[in-house]
Amino acid sequence: VTAASSVVRVGVIGAGHWGPNLIRNFLAGPRSRVVAVAERDERRLAQVLVRYPAVAGHMEADELLARDDLDAVVIAAPTATHHRFAKAALERGLHVLVEKPLARSSTEAEELGRLAAEKGVVLLVGHVFLFNEGIRAVKRCIASGVLGRVQVLQSVRTNLGPIRTDVSALWDLAAHDVSIFQYWLGSLPLRATGKGGVYVNPGIEDVIFATLEYPGGVLANLHATWLSPHKLRQITVVGDRKMLVFDDMDLAHPLRIYDKGVLASTPADGEDPVDIVDSFAGFRSSIREGSVATPPIVTGEPLRAECDHFLDCILDGTRPLSGAAEGTTVVRVLEAIERSLRAGAAEQEVR
Numbered sequence: 001v002t003a004a005s006s007v008v009r010v011g012v013i014g015a016g017h018w019g020p021n022l023i024r025n026f027l028a029g030p031r032s033r034v035v036a037v038a039e040r041d042e043r044r045l046a047q048v049l050v051r052y053p054a055v056a057g058h059m060e061a062d063e064l065l066a067r068d069d070l071d072a073v074v075i076a077a078p079t080a081t082h083h084r085f086a087k088a089a090l091e092r093g094l095h096v097l098v099e100k101p102l103a104r105s106s107t108e109a110e111e112l113g114r115l116a117a118e119k120g121v122v123l124l125v126g127h128v129f130l131f132n133e134g135i136r137a138v139k140r141c142i143a144s145g146v147l148g149r150v151q152v153l154q155s156v157r158t159n160l161g162p163i164r165t166d167v168s169a170l171w172d173l174a175a176h177d178v179s180i181f182q183y184w185l186g187s188l189p190l191r192a193t194g195k196g197g198v199y200v201n202p203g204i205e206d207v208i209f210a211t212l213e214y215p216g217g218v219l220a221n222l223h224a225t226w227l228s229p230h231k232l233r234q235i236t237v238v239g240d241r242k243m244l245v246f247d248d249m250d251l252a253h254p255l256r257i258y259d260k261g262v263l264a265s266t267p268a269d270g271e272d273p274v275d276i277v278d279s280f281a282g283f284r285s286s287i288r289e290g291s292v293a294t295p296p297i298v299t300g301e302p303l304r305a306e307c308d309h310f311l312d313c314i315l316d317g318t319r320p321l322s323g324a325a326e327g328t329t330v331v332r333v334l335e336a337i338e339r340s341l342r343a344g345a346a347e348q349e350v351r
């Protein structure tokens with residue numbers, strides 16, 4: 001980035017479903033400019049160029065990567081291409097924002113991390129939920145102790161489509177949940193199990209059920225599929241004091257905090273003693289049903305916040321929230337689930 005201009009010149013690879021959102025955001029602010037877009041599909045490329053006539057178009061990513069007027073490359077092409085395009089851009093000393101998941105293997109992901117460090121450039125992975133205000137508010141709730149000790153996480157991510165043919169629902173959808181769990185808990189799971197179902201395209205799981213065991217006995221479960229009639233994006237967090245549900249489809253109240261729980265048999269200070277549960281009445285009385293709070297969440301476009309963060313990292317030296325390290329650990333967890341899928345759902349160490 002030239003100090004005189006402080007405008008980051010961006011090239012975007014891939015203008016399919018997601019790429020145009022990145023193009024729009026990097027054209028929106030004064031700190032960046034989209035210089036060129038590479039898209040193999042002629043019709044899609046034409047749509048972009050009609051809307052943004054000042055942008056140069058290429059049919060191939062390699063043509064864009066060969067330009068000498070870029071400071072940064074944004075990769076929104078299929079997952080299988082992430083490593084190759086990111087590596088080429090990093091080798092040229094360009095900053096990279098690569099869509100999730102960072103790569104198809106932890107070996108590839110690590111190589112990208114090393115290269116970015118060597119070249120002293122920014123490598124940000126598009127784990128967009130880390131830029132979602134609701135997800136951030138949940139992290140604050142967990143950190144402040146409002147929920148008490150976190151015991152269980154449960155995520156449901158379903159929709160009908162978009163059906164991918166290059167990667168399974170694990171690498172496409174569950175990547176989001178794994179990045180969110182990691183962001184909230186600040187740790188890597190020790191073990192993973194997974195079961196998948198293949199119904200549409202041979203060899204590509206459309207449905208994933210996975211369980212992750214985090215340090216401290218925190219159990220996380222995720223269900224991710226593109227084969228379901230309803231679009232659900234819901235994550236439940238159970239703590240030993242309170243519980244919450246994050247619902248990304250609920251625009252008005254994405255976060256609900258339930259003052260509910262099970263009363264301990266050893267009463268805390270000021271709490272009434274509870275007898276051992278030996279009857280239905282006893283069971284009922286051991287459940288605490290309190291109020292539900294719906295804290296206000298200022299909702300902006302998470303992708304805008306992600307793009308702004310990428311520019312902060314380049315221009316101000318801000319540390320990436322989802323850099324190579326975070327992106328690589330997400331890949332490690334996906335690999336462990338994948339190994340479990342291939343091993344008849346046998347438990348796998350995350351390594």
Ligand SMILES: NC(=O)c1ccc[n+]([C@@H]2O[C@H](COP(=O)([O-])OP(=O)(O)OC[C@H]3O[C@@H](n4cnc5c(N)ncnc54)[C@H](O)[C@@H]3O)[C@@H](O)[C@H]2O)c1
Nearest residue numbers: 014016017018038039040041060061076077079099100128
């Ligand atoms: N963060 C999110 O919420 C989110 C949402 C959707 C997609 N994504 C990610 O974005 C990436 C793209 O997803 P999508 O849904 O836009 O897929 P897509 O298939 O709709 O678009 C990818 C585009 O890349 C183009 N392309 C492939 N190889 C190319 C090459 N060599 N040169 C130029 N263009 C090339 C294809 O023609 C296609 O149009 C994936 O990695 C996906 O995981 C992220």
